[in-house]
Amino acid sequence: MSSSGNCPFCSLGARVVGENDLAAAVRDKEPASRGHTLVVPKRHCPSFFDLTPAEVEACYSLLREERQTLLRELHPDGFNVGVNDGAAAGQSIEHTYWHLIPRYRGDHPDPRGGVRHVIPTRR
Numbered sequence: 155m156s157s158s159g160n161c162p163f164c165s166l167g168a169r170v171v172g173e174n175d176l177a178a179a180v181r182d183k184e185p186a187s188r189g190h191t192l193v194v195p196k197r198h199c200p201s202f203f204d205l206t207p208a209e210v211e212a213c214y215s216l217l218r219e220e221r222q223t224l225l226r227e228l229h230p231d232g233f234n235v236g237v238n239d240g241a242a243a244g245q246s247i248e249h250t251y252w253h254l255i256p257r258y259r260g261d262h263p264d265p266r267g268g269v270r271h272v273i274p275t276r277r
């Protein structure tokens with residue numbers, strides 16, 4: 155669960171749209187909405203809960219910067235921010251990352267509850 159050999163988030167390369175010392179941001183390849191962005195700590199770390207306080211702070215700082223960029227460029231009306239921790243929770247890459255998902259008025263007929271509805275059958 156902690157091998158970084160073939161990890162796509164350990165070598166983001168030209169996809170990076172923003173970064174600081176400990177974190178990088180990329181746009182999602184299969185965006186859930188226009189501007190869907192991922193914030194990724196630079197160190198290979200499978201679980202959000204094993205990040206250092208400095209890494210969490212760096213990711214938070216980058217989430218705020220990317221939010222400003224998205225507000226300026228795409229004018230979303232809100233955001234969902236979240237981490238999937240563990241395969242059972244939907245984590246698809248074993249290198250933790252944040253989703254920053256811009257939301258637009260009217261993009262869903264009833265957005266109330268937001269991330270509360272990540273279990274579709276419990277909707």
Ligand SMILES: [Zn+2]
Pocket residue numbers: 158161162163164197198199248249
């Ligand atoms: Zn990695």
